[in-house]
Each structure stands twice: as C-alpha cells, then as structure tokens.
Amino acid sequence: MTWTAPTVTLTLTGAAGATALVAADRAAEWQRPGAFALFWLGMLVFTLPAAYWAVRRQPGPAPRTAVLVAYGCFTYLPKLLRNPAGPLYHDEYAHWRQSHEILLDGRLFEANPIVRVVGDFPGLHATVAALAALTGVSVWHAALAVLIAAHVLVVLGVAALAEQLWRDGRTAAVAALAYGLNSSFLFFDTQFGYESLAIPLMIWTLVALHRAIRGPQRTGWIAGTLLLAAATVVTHHLTALGLVAIMLIFAAALTGRRGCRPAAWTAWLLTLAVAGLVAGWLCWVAPKTAGYLDPYLGKALNQIAGILNDSGSGGRTLFKQSVAPWYEQKAAFAAPVLALAATAAAAWRLRRHRDPDPVDRGGAVAALLIGLCYFPAALLILTPSGAEGARRTWAFSYLGLALLVAPTAVALLDRKARAAGPALAALFTVLLVGNTAAGMNPSYRFPGPATYGSDTRSITPEVRAAADWLRATQGRDLRIVADRYSGLVFGSYGDQFPVTGSVTFPTYDLYLTQPGRPVPPPLLHQLSEWDFGYLIVDRRMAEQAPEIGIYFETNEPIPHDGRPAFTLGQLTKFDHTPWTIKIYDSGDIAIYRFDFSTLGGPQ
Amino acid sequence: MTTIRLLAAALAASALLAVGPPRVPPPVAVLALLAAVLAVGELWLRAPALSLEPPAGRIGLGLVCGLISLPLIALALYLARVPIRAHSLAAGLAALTLLLGGAVLLRERAGGREADPRLPWTFGAIALPVLVALVVGGTAVWAYARLPHPPQPGYTSVALDGWAAGIAGPVAIPRGGLDVPIRVSSAGEPAIVAPLSVIVDTLRIAPPHPVPIAADTAGSIHVHVPTPPNGCLHRIEISLGAASTVFYGRGPAPC
Numbered sequence: 001m002t003w004t005a006p007t008v009t010l011t012l013t014g015a016a017g018a019t020a021l022v023a024a025d026r027a028a029e030w031q032r033p034g035a036f037a038l039f040w041l042g043m044l045v046f047t048l049p050a051a052y053w054a055v056r057r058q059p060g061p062a063p064r065t066a067v068l069v070a071y072g073c074f075t076y077l078p079k080l081l082r083n084p085a086g087p088l089y090h091d092e093y094a095h096w097r098q099s100h101e102i103l104l105d106g107r108l109f110e111a112n113p114i115v116r117v118v119g120d121f122p123g124l125h126a127t128v129a130a131l132a133a134l135t136g137v138s139v140w141h142a143a144l145a146v147l148i149a150a151h152v153l154v155v156l157g158v159a160a161l162a163e164q165l166w167r168d169g170r171t172a173a174v175a176a177l178a179y180g181l182n183s184s185f186l187f188f189d190t191q192f193g194y195e196s197l198a199i200p201l202m203i204w205t206l207v208a209l210h211r212a213i214r215g216p217q218r219t220g221w222i223a224g225t226l227l228l229a230a231a232t233v234v235t236h237h238l239t240a241l242g243l244v245a246i247m248l249i250f251a252a253a254l255t256g257r258r259g260c261r262p263a264a265w266t267a268w269l270l271t272l273a274v275a276g277l278v279a280g281w282l283c284w285v286a287p288k289t290a291g292y293l294d295p296y297l298g299k300a301l302n303q304i305a306g307i308l309n310d311s312g313s314g315g316r317t318l319f320k321q322s323v324a325p326w327y328e329q330k331a332a333f334a335a336p337v338l339a340l341a342a343t344a345a346a347a348w349r350l351r352r353h354r355d356p357d358p359v360d361r362g363g364a365v366a367a368l369l370i371g372l373c374y375f376p377a378a379l380l381i382l383t384p385s386g387a388e389g390a391r392r393t394w395a396f397s398y399l400g401l402a403l404l405v406a407p408t409a410v411a412l413l414d415r416k417a418r419a420a421g422p423a424l425a426a427l428f429t430v431l432l433v434g435n436t437a438a439g440m441n442p443s444y445r446f447p448g449p450a451t452y453g454s455d456t457r458s459i460t461p462e463v464r465a466a467a468d469w470l471r472a473t474q475g476r477d478l479r480i481v482a483d484r485y486s487g488l489v490f491g492s493y494g495d496q497f498p499v500t501g502s503v504t505f506p507t508y509d510l511y512l513t514q515p516g517r518p519v520p521p522p523l524l525h526q527l528s529e530w531d532f533g534y535l536i537v538d539r540r541m542a543e544q545a546p547e548i549g550i551y552f553e554t555n556e557p558i559p560h561d562g563r564p565a566f567t568l569g570q571l572t573k574f575d576h577t578p579w580t581i582k583i584y585d586s587g588d589i590a591i592y593r594f595d596f597s598t599l600g601g602p603q
Numbered sequence: 604m605t606t607i608r609l610l611a612a613a614l615a616a617s618a619l620l621a622v623g624p625p626r627v628p629p630p631v632a633v634l635a636l637l638a639a640v641l642a643v644g645e646l647w648l649r650a651p652a653l654s655l656e657p658p659a660g661r662i663g664l665g666l667v668c669g670l671i672s673l674p675l676i677a678l679a680l681y682l683a684r685v686p687i688r689a690h691s692l693a694a695g696l697a698a699l700t701l702l703l704g705g706a707v708l709l710r711e712r713a714g715g716r717e718a719d720p721r722l723p724w725t726f727g728a729i730a731l732p733v734l735v736a737l738v739v740g741g742t743a744v745w746a747y748a749r750l751p752h753p754p755q756p757g758y759t760s761v762a763l764d765g766w767a768a769g770i771a772g773p774v775a776i777p778r779g780g781l782d783v784p785i786r787v788s789s790a791g792e793p794a795i796v797a798p799l800s801v802i803v804d805t806l807r808i809a810p811p812h813p814v815p816i817a818a819d820t821a822g823s824i825h826v827h828v829p830t831p832p833n834g835c836l837h838r839i840e841i842s843l844g845a846a847s848t849v850f851y852g853r854g855p856a857p858c
Contacts (some may be wrong), residue, residue, distance in 0.1 A: 109681070235674075
C-alpha cells in the first residue's frame with residue numbers, strides 16, 4: 001500500500017506528462033498554437049501529484065526518497081527533449097568543445113574560444129571526458145548522464161540539507177520541491193554548463209559543512225567539506241564565490257549565539273579555508289576570471305544607477321516583444337511578490353517558534369538571510385547587463401528561501417490541510433510558471449523555425465556543413481574570424497579557434513567596412529601578425545536583424561534598430577578583395593582564406 | 604556490504620574499464636563505471652567514518668564523492684603529465700580505490716563498523732524511479748526523435764576541392780589553362796540544373812554551361828580555367844548557380 005499507490009500514480013502521470021511535453025515541443029516546431037499550454041499541462045500533471053506524495057505523512061523515508069528522485073528525473077525531461085542529440089544553448093557549445101578537446105588531446109586547461117574562462121574550470125569537462133573515455137559513449141551522451149545525475153543530486157542535496165536543519169522528512173521534501181521552483185532549475189542549471197555540476201556540489205558542500213559544525217566526527221566532516229568545496233572551486237567560478245558568500249552568512253549567523261561557540265569557530269575556519277581555496281584558484285590558475293566577470297557587474301551597477309537617477313535610462317522592459325503567453329508574464333511578475341509574502345510568513349513563524357538547538361536556529365537565520373538576497377537581486381533583472389547575473393543568483397538565494405519556507409508550508413498542511421493543500425498547490429503552480437518564464441526565453445525552451453541571431457535557432461545544417469568542410473579540408477585549431485553564431489559551430493563541431501571581436505580587437509570592422517573603402521590597416525596588421533587564416537561570412541546578417549540583438553558580442557558598436565545593420569555589399573565585398581580567397585560558398589555561408597601577402601596591392 | 608567486497612567490486616570494475624572500448628561494449632562499460640563510482644564514493648565516506656541521516660543522504664553524498672573522483676583523477680594525471688585516456692583513468696581509479704580501501708581497512712581494524720539495514724531499501728527506492736524514468740523518458744525522447752520534424756533549410760555548396768582547396772595565394776596558370784577541381788554538395792533541396800560559369804576579371808569566358816545537381820549528393824567536377832592574358836594579378840571566379848569560389852591567378856606572359 002505504501003509503495004503501490006505512489007508508484008502507479010507517478011508512473012501514469014509521468015507518462016502522461018512526458019506525452020504532453022513531447023506534444024508541446026511538436027506544436028512549437030510546427031508553429032501550431034498550444035505549445036505553452038501543453039508544456040505546463042505536462043509539467044503540472046506530474047509535479048503536483050509528486051508534490052502531494054512527497055508531503056504526505058504516510059509514506060516513510062524510502063518512498064519519499066523515491067518520489068524526490070522521480071521528481072528530479074522528470075524535471076530534467078523538458079531540457080532533454082529540447083536538445084536530445086547535441087549542444088544547443090550558447091554555453092553548451094563551449095563546454096562540449098572543452099570536453100571533446102580533452103578526449104582528443106588528453107589535456108586539461110586548454111584555451112576555449114567561445115567562453116574564454118571555461119578552460120580554467122575543468123571539473124565538468126574532466127568528468128564528462130572521463131566518462132566518455134572509459135565507456136566509449138559520445139561526449140554528448142556522457143554529458144547527459146552527468147547532468148541528469150547532477151540534477152537529481154540537487155533535489156536530494158536540498159532534501160538532505162533541510163533534513164539536517166529541520167530533522168523532518170516532510171519538511172525536507174517540501175524544501176527540495178520549493179528549490180525546484182527557482183528560475184534556473186528547469187532549463188539553465190540543466191544545460192551542459194559548469195554551473196549544472198557546481199550547484200549540486202555546492203549544496204552537498206553545505207550538507208557537509210552543517211555536519212562539520214554540528215559534529216560528531218567533526219574532523220572527518222571538515223575534510224569532507226574541504227574536498228567538496230575544492231571540487232566546486234575547480235568546476236565553476238560564480239558557484240564557488242556563491243558558496244563562500246553562503247558560508248560567510250552561515251558563520252555570521254552562528255557568531256555570538258549562545259551555545260554556538262565551537263560551531264561558529266568551525267564555520268569561520270572552514271569559510272576562511274574555502275575562501276582561500278577560491279582566491280588561490282582565481283589568482284594562480286584562473287586569473288582571467290576577474291576580467292571576465294567584472295564588466296557584467298560594473299555595467300549592471302551603472303545601469304541601476306541610470307534607472308534610479310534619470311527615470312529609467314539604462315533599463316529594460318521585461319517580456320518586450322516576447323511570445324510568452326499572458327499568464328506566464330503575469331505569473332513572472334507575481335512570483336517575487338508571492339515569494340516575499342511566503343518569506344514574511346516564514347520569518348514571522350521563525351520568530352515565534354524558536355528552535356531549542358542553537359546551531360539549528362543559527363542555520364535557520366542564515367537561510368533567512370540568504371533568502372532575502374533574492375529580493376535586491378530581482379532589481380538587477382531590470383538592467384540589460386544585470387539580468388543574466390540576477391537570474392544566476394536565484395539558484396543561490398532560492399536555496400535560502402526553500403529552507404526557510406518549508407517548515408511553514410508543512411505547519412500549514414498539518415493545521416489546515418483542506419485549505420492549505422489547494423492554496424499551496426496554486427502557489428507552487430504560479431511560482432513554477434512565473435519563475436521559469438522569467439528565467440528563460442521561449443526560443444531556449446521550445447524549438448521553432450530557423451532564425452538568424454538566435455543562439456538556439458540560427459544553427460542550420462548549412463552552417464554545420466561549412467564547419468565540417470573546413471575541418472576536413474584545412475584541419476583543426478585554425479584561427480578564424482566569425483560572427484557570434486557561426487563562431488559557436490566553427491568553434492565546437494568545427495574544432496576551430498574563432499574570434500568574434502572585442503573593443504581591443506575589433507574584427508567586426510572587417511564586416512562593417514563599406515565596399516570600396518579600405519579595411520583599417522591596424523586591424524589587418526593585427527590579423528596577419530596573429531596568424532588568422534580564415535574569415536566566415538554569414539550573409540543572413542544583411543537579411544535579418546539578430547533576434548537577441550547581437551551580431552558579434554555584447555559591446556559591439558553596431559546599431560540595433562530592428563533592421564539589418566549590414567548591406568549585402570558589405571558582406572560580399574570580400575569577393576573582390578585580392579587578400580581574400582573564397583574557398584567555400586553555400587549561399588548563406590562563405591569561407592574566405594586570408595592572403596595578406598597581396599596587401600601590397602594588385603599588380 | 605563489507606569493505607573487502609566493495610574494494611573487490613571497485614577493482615573489478617576498474618579492470619573492466621581498463622580493457623576499455625571497443626572491446627567492452629558501452630552498456631557494460633557504463634554499468635562498470637557506475638559500480639566503480641558508487642563503490643569509490645562509499646569508500647570516501649568510510650575512510651573518515653562519515654555517516655549521514657537519512658540513508659538517501661548517504662547514498663547521495665556517496666554518489667557525489669564518486670563523481671568528483673573522476674575530475675580529481677584527471678587533475679592528478681594532468682599534474683603528472685600523463686595524458687587523460689581510458690587506460691590512465693582506469694589506473695587512477697584503481698589507485699584511488701586501493702588508497703581509500705587501505706585507509707578504511709586500517710580504520711576498521713581498530714574499530715569496525717555496523718552496516719545500516721535501511722541502506723538496501725533506500726537503494727531500491729532510488730533505483731525504482733530511475734528505472735521508470737529511463738523507460739518513460741527514454742520512450743518520450745525516442746518517440747520525439749522519430750516523429751516527423753519540419754524540414755531544415757536546404758543549401759547547395761561550392762568549394763575548391765583537391766589541390767585547389769589549398770590555394771593560399773595567386774596561382775600560376777600555365778599556357779593551356781588549368782583544371783580546377785570543385786566540390787559540389789546539395790542537401791535538403793530538389794535536383795536542379797545550375798549554370799556553371801568561369802569569369803576572369805570581369806569577362807565571362809564562355810556561355811554558362813548547365814550542370815545537373817542531384818538532390819542530397821556531393822561530388823567533384825573539374826572546371827577548366829583558361830590562361831589569363833598576362834602575369835598581372837587576375838581575379839578568377841567559378842560560379843555555379845548562386846554560389847561561387849574566387850581566387851587570383853597570373854598567366855605566363857609578362858605583366
């Protein structure tokens with residue numbers, strides 16, 4: 001009885017949900033209406049019964065664990081269906097390449113042309129490459145195995161952490177489900193990206209930290225905390241920094257509390273040790289990271305200042321030109337408000353119901369402080385540069401919210417089950433829909449027609465074929481100039497080393513130069529000096545404006561007014577410059593070989 | 604499971620992994636790696652005698668420790684300047700197993716440990732939904748992959764082929780001209796007949812020659828490029844339909 005009902009229910013609803021998710025993706029790719037509705041039908045038809053079984057009193061720990069594992073597996077399905085066969089999201093190309101390079105060359109820390117700091121954090125790539133090398137499966141399938149395991153470990157990790165804190169299996173299950181409502185859970189932290197492995201590592205580090213500060217076997221848990229923290233550090237920079245921040249909050253929340261002296265000492269010791277690990281790694285192994293992260297934060301702060309100072313300049317309009325349905329947009333705006341109400345209720349309860357254990361009390365206060373970080377971070381979503389960072393912080397702050405709110409939800413279910421059940425189900429639904437909508441664009445969530453200027457939809461068989469041809473005939477690791485979207489394919493499947501331009505190396509000036517006008521000589525000199533051999537031209541740049549408003553990189557000096565910023569003449573001028581030999585042409589894609597020796601001029 | 608059995612299981616799995624693909628089929632290798640990762644993860648927990656409640660937490664932590672063993676071994680190989688390959692990884696896994704197993708055995712000789720009777724149940728509680736998810740999710744992905752999808756945009760490509768793919772500067776074209784190999788590919792487009800032209804500077808050498816291009820094929824054709832009038836730099840374009848290649852050449856006569 002304990003096992004049969006949830007097993008049958010969740011198997012049937014899982015099958016129904018999976019069918020609806022497949023139908024949603026098919027509706028989207030054939031551009032039929034109903035994709036969003038089918039998607040949410042599929043999600044809710046499984047997750048709501050799973051939540052019901054997870055928070056019931058009757059099933060013991062083992063069935064509850066089974067439900068949480070099923071929840072973890074099912075919630076990976078939307079991303080799995082989105083791209084079951086290979087990389088699709090921007091960063092996935094970078095990580096696929098990095099793992100592939102380890103398999104080819106047997107070395108770590110190789111430079112990555114797509115995301116320049118990726119190579120300095122080899123935790124995920126080394127795991128995927130090791131799995132692929134040892135089993136003979138493809139890099140993509142090895143990645144899927146690691147990512148699905150990591151996703152389930154997130155759910156189990158939050159449950160384990162909550163169980164340490166609250167010592168109740170139901171509360172732990174609610175915390176795990178609540179964490180699954182964060183905006184990154186379904187699509188972002190499931191991608192082939194370093195954070196997808198680093199987040200579970202961080203959560204399990206916190207489990208070990210909690211045991212280390214509580215004891216017994218404190219020494220063993222200290223060693224365990226350091227091992228897991230080190231694994232987090234070598235896997236992802238932001239998660240490592242987030243881990244230090246969370247540990248700092250834990251240590252601060254324990255400091256000065258009666259009966260917490262040894263726990264606070266241990267917490268501070270471990271926080272300093274992990275901070276040292278992070279600082280050491282960032283200084284000696286990954287010194288490029290600060291320069292990589294700094295512009296995002298700096299620009300976001302400037303834009304916030306702009307919003308506050310001159311009535312909105314520098315801001316962005318949420319869901320501008322979005323195809324997301326009205327209920328997703330409303331839910332996205334409602335989600336932070338509901339989260340605030342839930343946090344307030346949980347804080348009030350925390351104040352009234354004092355945990356007799358001072359360490360657990362300190363842990364609960366830490367969860368409150370971590371959860372509160374969610375709300376100021378929500379302000380960053382209003383800035384173009386801060387939006388990405390804001391969304392990423394929610395994977396951390398939602399951990400605090402989940403840990404904090406879980407006991408309140410269980411208390412409500414215990415006292416007013418008839419009213420609280422539907423109310424919590426409604427809250428669960430609004431937060432799941434709203435946060436997911438706020439976290440990821442529809443083009444990342446659903447398939448659709450080929451569109452230039454979309455990370456997920458501009459990669460056509462034509463671009464793949466051009467990249468394959470270049471690798472097959474000219475070799476790999478060639479330095480090439482490309483736009484953002486061609487660069488993804490040539491830099492991953494093509495095994496090349498693309499550059500898409502920057503302020504100090506403005507390769508986009510090649511494309512911007514008007515026909516008949518000279519390309520800036522310093523740029524040509526730089527390209528020649530640095531041994532760049534090839535130029536990729538995507539002629540769709542003259543036909544369509546990029547969907548995400550980027551041709552090459554975020555700081556490009558190119559107008560984005562909804563019209564193509566290039567003329568066909570700007571892109572075909574290379575057919576007539578003696579220093580470019582057109583070696584490949586497939587209509588949209590042309591590949592030129594540089595011949596800088598003729599730059600002296602035709603004779 | 605006793606530590607000796609765990610050690611034996613991990614070492615046997617490492618040995619199987621050392622044989623490696625293609626002699627060990629991927630499904631067997633995946634199971635062997637899973638066994639090795641779980642066993643090494645459990646040894647990580649036993650070495651410092653870590654216990655975590657509930658048992659699901661212990662299994663989760665064990666899996667995490669097993670997983671991070673792989674990048675740890677890869678990092679150690681990198682520092683030792685050993686290439687990361689199946690053999691070296693399997694050897695590293697075996698070495699880590701022995702190291703951890705030795706530490707656990709030493710510790711257990713001093714104290715011993717009691718097995719948690721709930722652990723097998725919890726393993727079952729994790730394995731059951733994983734198996735159901737594999738069947739349900741696998742079927743969904745299989746069905747989605749096999750259902751018809753909208754056709755992707757097609758293309759016809761033209762590229763310099765053979766020796767011509769290596770053209771890196773002006774080509775010296777002898778008297779009598781030069782045969783240039785061209786690779787023509789078509790994908791996702793119907794069969795067409797495209798006009799082939801050779802243009803030297805701005806002059807079309809001859810009337811366009813019709814070339815049939817079958818659907819979804821790739822092949823090579825040779826295009827005759829006549830001798831340019833002199834040794835100055837001349838632009839040579841070979842176009843097939845809307846696609847073309849362009850290179851530069853010089854004739855034998857003085858410029």
